[in-house]
Amino acid sequence: xxxxxxxxxxxxxxxxxxxxxxxxxxxxxxxxxxxxxxxxxxxxxxxxxxxxxxxxxxxxxxxxxxxxxxxxxxxxxxxxxxxxxxxxxxxxxxxxxxxxxxxxxxxxxxxxxxxxxxxxxxxxxxxxxxxxxxxxxxxxxxxxxxxxxxxxxxxxxxxxxxxxxxxxxxxxxxxxxxxxxxxxxxxxxxxxxxxxxxxxxxxxx
Ligand code: MLT
Numbered sequence: 255x256x257x258x259x260x261x262x263x264x265x266x267x268x269x270x271x272x273x274x275x276x277x278x279x280x281x282x283x284x285x286x287x288x289x290x291x292x293x294x295x296x297x298x299x300x301x302x303x304x305x306x307x308x309x310x311x312x313x314x315x316x317x318x319x320x321x322x323x324x325x326x327x328x329x330x331x332x333x334x335x336x337x338x339x340x341x342x343x344x345x346x347x348x349x350x351x352x353x354x355x356x357x358x359x360x361x362x363x364x365x366x367x368x369x370x371x372x373x374x375x376x377x378x379x380x381x382x383x384x385x386x387x388x389x390x391x392x393x394x395x396x397x398x399x400x401x402x403x404x405x406x407x408x409x410x411x412x413x414x415x416x417x418x419x420x421x422x423x424x425x426x427x428x429x430x431x432x433x434x435x436x437x438x439x440x441x442x443x444x445x446x447x448x449x450x451x452x453x454x455x456x457x458x459x
Pocket of ligand 1: 279322361413
């Protein structure tokens with residue numbers, strides 16, 4: 255594989271459940287979202303890479319200059335490296351990228367969004383828990399046609415400014431994505447209401 259990510263893969267048990275790509279938040283690892291993935295979509299294959307950038311020991315998927323301050327070149331480079339690895343992993347594990355559904359939290363949600371913006375063919379759908387605008391760049395027209403994205407944010411999140419979810423929704427809609435945006439009574443951590451909203455959205459596919 256191009257750029258190896260340490261990862262976990264659990265094969266699916268049902269042929270109809272979409273494979274999930276689990277992307278953890280800052281300071282997490284490849285184990286963090288396994289239970290969430292199993293809860294959201296029993297039977298799905300789970301592919302869960304570990305972020306390969308260390309911020310004082312806390313693992314992430316791209317470096318940042320400060321909290322909420324990003325270097326577009328760094329974000330693009332890391333996003334494309336993850337996309338290249340994903341393409342190879344999809345072949346290795348016989349996953350259809352058009353059905354691959356990202357479930358990302360915080361920094362993991364952010365790299366799922368930049369994957370959609372920069373390499374839209376990597377994913378078929380995405381559940382983004384607490385995403386923000388990292389790359390202020392609209393998706394290319396038509397590049398996200400037929401793809402569904404759920405944005406779940408908290409109304410008292412100290413990390414994600416309130417104008418970011420609608421701005422991110424607009425950047426993804428520019429590519430033709432069908433975006434559902436929900437603001438929940440929550441902070442940055444996800445809650446049972448997020449799990450319920452994601453389950454509901456996934457079953458409506
Ligand atoms: C990021 O850096 O991706 C966001 O600030 C989310 C976080 O990791 O705290």
